Amino acid sequence: MTSINIAAYGEYYSKGSHALRKEKVTHLHFFLHDVLSGQNPIAIKAAASNRTQADDKSPAPFGSVFVACWNPVSKRDRELEVVGGKGKFRMANEFAKVKTNFLNVATSDAVLEYNVTLVHS
16 A cells, blocks of 8 residues: 655635635435446436526536445445535535445346435535
8 A cells, every 4th residue: 555645835825705605415316227238238317407508518517426436336235425526516525325226247237226415515
């Protein structure tokens, strides 16, 4: 195991004032159908953005969430750590509980249920 420590010296500088934002809590519940086998493998769109601006070209204008954990589908129940977000989910953290509802080990087909709790600004 290697550990790298970097010392950084500096100070925070800002010309403007920054008001603290009230934290929000968002709960997301969706299913991911990951079917890779057969002649017609599929991916089912489980969530889509609710576009409110016609000129917004972003694929997800409401925001995105970043999860950084090992996610072994063979384990039925697991918890993943949310480590950040963009857009409406800026500065997101908390967790995602994932449940494998179906898994075919031979084909790697799976149906996963996600219950995500986000705390964000």
